Amino acid sequence: MNQRTLVAVRKPVATAVPEPADRRRGFGLEQRRNLTGWLFLIPAALLILWMNFYPMFRAFLLSLQTGRGSRLDYAEPLYYNYQRLLGDEIFKMTVTNTLIYLVIQVPIMLVLALILANILNDPNLRFKGLWRTAIFLPCAVSLVSYSLVFRTMFATDGMINNILMDWHLIGAPINWLGETGTARFVIILGLVWRWTGYNMVFYLAALQNIDHSSIEAAKIDGAGPIRTFWYVTVPQLKPMILLTAIMSTNGTIQLFDESWNLTQGGPAYTSMTMSHYLFELSFLKNPNFGYGAALSYVILVLVAVLAAVQMKVGDKRD
Template structure:
């Protein structure tokens, strides 16, 4: 009996030591993350300008206002346009590039992988400014199209709704496809070669081997990249701010860009901005939950 008590006491001591090691990190996470989130929620229930804030009546009036805010609804629509168009194209391109670069017979694989991944190393502001120059009325794209005789007058790419959205989507594809490709490449290199050889012995062609053998083994990586890309797109800010400033007429502005405007430009309204941030958080959480339920079929 005494040995069991001594052993239990020793186990509790080890457990206590472990919690002491975790305590500083847990305290930092609480102070830097959870406490600000709680304060932001309280702030979202308040109204007023600058520091002159008071609790709204009713408390949910900021959230009710969001449903009637045409600009916010427009920014939400813009964000989902980027999400629906850009994310699937980017993931498909990343997967195809990963398959090509995983070919053992490909020469200069290191060079190709570096070249495709390199845009991820460019700062968000820098690449946005480069794309803004490329899509200017006297930029590369107009010069190239004029030179080939495809257009007769320069196109105002960033001054029209659909072309400005196209420029942002193209910039996102250029910036983030290589990032997702690295994840797929890592997943492909961990696939058991014997399963691929068995599929070939059974008479499967290249497409059947890819679709029925490779893709199922990549599902965890596909799910991870889909969740990360969705979350990143819902919080998109840099491209909207640096490429188009949200114009023309809010047609390219994202929710995070509108959040910044409400918080720091014009007449700051921190309570309303906090409500916008919580709506973005809820959208991120809901879509991530749906993707987990749809994509993760493990028992």
């Protein structure tokens, strides 16, 4: 047997190694992980679709219908309810009222919350926990309870009129809840009192994470407390300010509780909000669910548009 024959005999024979079963089926480790993740997500996604998006779709179909109670038919034309809103004087008044609350209350509340947060963030302040709790407490108080207190305080024979008359600031009691301007003022005051502490907590949390070296550098350069706060602290709080502005705007556009509990929308709808009017259309007097659903979609569009504008104006990230 020659050398070439020996090499041929000793050469190992290549055998085919079988591929793993999952690879033959096309499922690798990464694919199996993705599939497992989707299996966990599908129940939650279906629940969200069922509880949130399906009612929104049904509400849109309802906004295209007209009639009273449960006797509803599709309107002709389909946009009849939306067209009717444009000529509804009460709806226009509620939009005006809501925008007044938004333009006046939200800036006052956010500025006041920012100032209070900066004061209460001082490490040398004594009884910080007490002051923080006291300012935050109003948003934890029952809405009905504080509404009853406000209605009692601002009654014609209430504490506010008594104090003002004792100080000789007014000569006769003011009908706070029975006149348009004062009724709106009471609602704005109630909103500021209740939600300032809530926004203050967000600013306090943000102040804990700002770069203190920049504040120290500003002090070394001779900047006073006001200039340091405005030019150094506030820019670093910009993302949190944007967040609270969007949340406060959305909450004010959907405002219902204060209008219902403090003034009942009076006098003559001049302090009523859009959500309060939606409630009256849908559940009081002669229920009109189709018209109410159309109004709810107008509120949704307003919330979405204002949030988008605030994001566009306030978010300057590259």
